[in-house]
Amino acid sequence: MSDKPVAVLALFPSAQALMDAVPKVREKNLGTLQAYTPYPVHGLDKALGLKPSPLGIMVFAMGALGATLALLFEWWTSASDYPVRIGGKAFFSWQAFVPVMFEVTVLFAAFTAGLGMITLMNRLPWFGHPVLHTNAIKAITRDGFALAVEAVKGELDVEAATAALEEAGGAEVEVVFPCTEKIPPGPTLQVFKILAVAAGCAVAGITMYFAIKLFPVLPPMADMEEQVKAIPYESSACFEDGMAMRPPVDGTVARGMLPMGPVTEEASGSVLVNPLAATTEVLAEGRERYEALCIACHGPLGNGKMSLSKEYKATPANFHGATVKAYADGRLYYAISKGKNAMAAYAVDLTPEERWAVVHYIRALQRSQDAPEEDLP
Amino acid sequence: MADNEALRDLLPPPLVEGDVTPGLLDDQVLETPEQKPPKAWFLAFFVTSGMFLIGAALIGYTFATGVGVWGNNSPVFWGFPIVNFVFWVGIGHAGTLISAILFLFRKRWRNAIARFAEAMTLFALMCAAIFPLIHVGRPWFAFWLFPYPNERALWVNFRSPLLWDVFAVNTYFAVSALFWFLGMVPDLASMRERTKSKFRKLLYTIGSLGWRGSANDWKHFEMAYLLLAGLATGLVLSVHSVVSFDFAVSLVPGWHMTIFPPYFVTGAIFAGFAMVVLVLVPVRKIMGFSHLITDHHLDVMNKVILAMACLMGYSYFMEGYTAWYSQNPYIHHIFTKYVTGTYGWAGILTLTCNVLIPQLLWFPKLRKSIPVMIFVALSVTVGMWFERFVIFLVSLHQDFLPSSWGLYIPTSVDVGILLGSFGLFFTLVLLFARMLPVISTTEVKMDLKGAQPHHGEEAHE
Numbered sequence: 001m002s003d004k005p006v007a008v009l010a011l012f013p014s015a016q017a018l019m020d021a022v023p024k025v026r027e028k029n030l031g032t033l034q035a036y037t038p039y040p041v042h043g044l045d046k047a048l049g050l051k052p053s054p055l056g057i058m059v060f061a062m063g064a065l066g067a068t069l070a071l072l073f074e075w076w077t078s079a080s081d082y083p084v085r086i087g088g089k090a091f092f093s094w095q096a097f098v099p100v101m102f103e104v105t106v107l108f109a110a111f112t113a114g115l116g117m118i119t120l121m122n123r124l125p126w127f128g129h130p131v132l133h134t135n136a137i138k139a140i141t142r143d144g145f146a147l148a149v150e151a152v153k154g155e156l157d158v159e160a161a162t163a164a165l166e167e168a169g170g171a172e173v174e175v176v177f178p179c180t181e182k183i184p185p186g187p188t189l190q191v192f193k194i195l196a197v198a199a200g201c202a203v204a205g206i207t208m209y210f211a212i213k214l215f216p217v218l219p220p221m222a223d224m225e226e227q228v229k230a231i232p233y234e235s236s237a238c239f240e241d242g243m244a245m246r247p248p249v250d251g252t253v254a255r256g257m258l259p260m261g262p263v264t265e266e267a268s269g270s271v272l273v274n275p276l277a278a279t280t281e282v283l284a285e286g287r288e289r290y291e292a293l294c295i296a297c298h299g300p301l302g303n304g305k306m307s308l309s310k311e312y313k314a315t316p317a318n319f320h321g322a323t324v325k326a327y328a329d330g331r332l333y334y335a336i337s338k339g340k341n342a343m344a345a346y347a348v349d350l351t352p353e354e355r356w357a358v359v360h361y362i363r364a365l366q367r368s369q370d371a372p373e374e375d376l377p
Numbered sequence: 378m379a380d381n382e383a384l385r386d387l388l389p390p391p392l393v394e395g396d397v398t399p400g401l402l403d404d405q406v407l408e409t410p411e412q413k414p415p416k417a418w419f420l421a422f423f424v425t426s427g428m429f430l431i432g433a434a435l436i437g438y439t440f441a442t443g444v445g446v447w448g449n450n451s452p453v454f455w456g457f458p459i460v461n462f463v464f465w466v467g468i469g470h471a472g473t474l475i476s477a478i479l480f481l482f483r484k485r486w487r488n489a490i491a492r493f494a495e496a497m498t499l500f501a502l503m504c505a506a507i508f509p510l511i512h513v514g515r516p517w518f519a520f521w522l523f524p525y526p527n528e529r530a531l532w533v534n535f536r537s538p539l540l541w542d543v544f545a546v547n548t549y550f551a552v553s554a555l556f557w558f559l560g561m562v563p564d565l566a567s568m569r570e571r572t573k574s575k576f577r578k579l580l581y582t583i584g585s586l587g588w589r590g591s592a593n594d595w596k597h598f599e600m601a602y603l604l605l606a607g608l609a610t611g612l613v614l615s616v617h618s619v620v621s622f623d624f625a626v627s628l629v630p631g632w633h634m635t636i637f638p639p640y641f642v643t644g645a646i647f648a649g650f651a652m653v654v655l656v657l658v659p660v661r662k663i664m665g666f667s668h669l670i671t672d673h674h675l676d677v678m679n680k681v682i683l684a685m686a687c688l689m690g691y692s693y694f695m696e697g698y699t700a701w702y703s704q705n706p707y708i709h710h711i712f713t714k715y716v717t718g719t720y721g722w723a724g725i726l727t728l729t730c731n732v733l734i735p736q737l738l739w740f741p742k743l744r745k746s747i748p749v750m751i752f753v754a755l756s757v758t759v760g761m762w763f764e765r766f767v768i769f770l771v772s773l774h775q776d777f778l779p780s781s782w783g784l785y786i787p788t789s790v791d792v793g794i795l796l797g798s799f800g801l802f803f804t805l806v807l808l809f810a811r812m813l814p815v816i817s818t819t820e821v822k823m824d825l826k827g828a829q830p831h832h833g834e835e836a837h838e
Contacts, residue, residue, distance in 0.1 A: 015828060110605055140589070
């Protein structure tokens with residue numbers, strides 16, 4: 001196979017001579033005609049009977065695709081996936097999407113034109129074409145004009161082609177053989193190209209890895225990250241205790257954290273008055289807090305019976321007993337705030353308002369287990 | 378006989394002077410990369426790369442210390458970086474105009490200068506890209522500007538002109554680079570065949586992608602080139618329009634004007650052509666290309682500069698008219714501050730350099746004088762830089778609220794980084810001039826006398 005000639009090629013001194021030769025050789029019908037020139041010669045494609053380039057349609061299609069994809073993407077990100085109201089405009093304010101749409105259209109179309117011409121139309125890069133390894137290629141890329149009669153299905157009448165080219169005025173006739181040294185086109189070449197790209201990526205990746213390893217990225221602009229100010233739990237030479245954090249001034253009352261004041265447990269029932277009305281919202285909040293913190297020991301019904309209570313061998317208060325029923329709201333509040341018997345103080349976990357809400361909920365629980373007949377609907 | 382001579386004067390001057398054949402063209406243009414550069418080249422390279430290193434060191438200093446080393450401060454947060462960015466993006470526009478728009482208009486004189494101008498587009502865009510990158514403060518997070526799926530589940534704001542800018546400038550760079558490279562493939566194929574060095578042969582072989590110049594290849598190549606030119610035409614008009622939206626879409630007095638997009642595009646082409654003249658005049662002299670880039674080329678480019686200068690004058694006038702007609706005291710104020718007040722000198726310098734000095738080019742004798750065109754090109758470069766300085770700073774330093782007015786004073790770091798960008802630009806120009814075909818030999822060969830069958834004779838008889 002490799003010994004069979006693939007083409008016969010002759011050089012012509014000018015574009016005019018080439019143009020004159022084309023019809024003369026073409027009418028002999030010896031094989032596919034191809035011309036090689038240093039620059040585009042006008043009218044040559046018609047003389048050789050080449051079909052017009054389909055690039056225009058491809059570029060139009062890809063440009064339209066780019067426009068559609070860009071607009072869809074802008075719609076999806078701005079109006080569907082994460083809509084953010086900006087400048088009071090509609091989520092899908094398409095007028096503002098036009099510039100990016102235009103740029104993406106041009107990008108798609110231009111790369112289709114450029115890369116499509118190179119890879120799809122001209123099948124480049126390919127370094128194994130037989131003509132690249134002829135003596136004529138030097139002239140072809142400089143000022144020579146070559147006409148080649150190429151084999152059809154591996155068949156070529158070399159003598160007839162040589163005669164036809166010489167008759168038409170061609171000089172330096174050359175028989176072209178397929179290139180044996182280089183990798184022939186086909187799957188092997190594709191694998192070779194992919195391997196070359198992979199090797200390039202690997203080298204780039206390894207270089208980058210070591211570059212980052214050897215030259216660790218220092219935090220730039222460190223003076224913005226480390227500022228001259230005290231942050232919580234930092235040490236400070238300014239104060240005697242060596243801490244940057246300052247305790248509040250004595251007697252400071254945090255907003256919404258009014259202390260209970262000096263009240264004894266006995267007096268609490270009459271001194272502390274529930275400031276909240278037993279509305280649906282307050283009861284709902286009380287229930288929510290009760291179920292979060294109290295239910296584990298006092299049980300869902302407030303009777304002090306819960307699976308856990310057995311394990312602890314503790315006896316949490318039964319809110320339905322006579323003692324607790326007799327307590328005023330203030331005394332329940334006191335117990336929640338300060339703790340009672342084995343129960344810890346819940347002042348840390350519940351704001352005063354939440355504690356009062358829980359008190360209301362306990363009252364509701366008490367009534368639920370001992371409802372008078374008129375409560376029934 | 379006399380009639381014939383009169384007619385000859387009316388014909389367009391030849392694109393190349395003297396007897397240029399395709400072979401001689403290759404011997405001259407493609408031989409440069411094969412030879413050792415002269416001493417002057419090394420000297421120039423030393424100077425420009427030194428300038429670049431100063432800029433790079435100052436950028437390093439900025440990130441070690443913080444952007445506080447620049448003059449940017451309230452109320453002028455956009456100082457030198459934005460001025461330099463718009464200046465450099467503008468310089469790039471001439472390249473695409475020459476390679477794409479003049480190609481579509483079949484102005485064949487562009488063939489000799491298109492490659493160089495395209496390369497300048499790429500280099501100018503590289504310089505431009507520096508400034509938004511450093512201006513964001515943390516350039517290593519610049520990829521946040523692209524819409525990619527991230528752990529914050531956030532997308533970029535497609536309604537922001539600054540984001541349009543990201544898309545416009547990146548697309549522009551990618552398409553320009555593609556256009557430039559594809560045009561160079563056949564030239565690289567010629568260089569592959571003539572070089573004697575094995576190493577360069579390998580480089581050119583890879584670069585030329587195995588180009589063999591078959592009629593079929595050329596058919597697709599020409600179609601792709603035409604399509605790319607058409608697309609790049611739309612692109613070049615859009616890019617500086619989008620850059621101008623950064624300003625025009627805001628409500629800042631002096632920026633909120635509908636004339637901004639055409640005004641910016643005009644200014645970009647103006648500054649770009651001046652830079653092309655500035656670079657090509659020494660290049661054609663030193664490299665001996667005066668018969669390829671002829672006096673006629675420079676004359677035509679100077680005419681473009683003159684036309685653009687008049688359009689700039691019209692734009693300035695139109696800005697003033699809009700300010701007056703708006704009946705808006707804030708716009709009145711800003712417009713008067715262009716030529717009076719702290720930065721008034723910059724406005725007057727702009728008008729002088731951009732509108733008055735280029736009027737010299739009305740005279741054919743001055744258009745052909747090298748010193749005059751260098752002087753005009755320099756003045757346009759200076760003027761266009763100061764034009765952006767005036768537009769951006771005057772509007773920012775005194776806007777609606779007098780209590781928040783303030784001055785902007787650039788620091789030496791600002792100036793040093795600007796110097797560095799010029800260093801980068803000219804370093805890349807110097808490297809390009811010695812390493813790659815600076816004139817598109819294929820495109821020049823195409824239009825030499827007798828290059829096309831039947832074509833040449835008819836046109837010249």
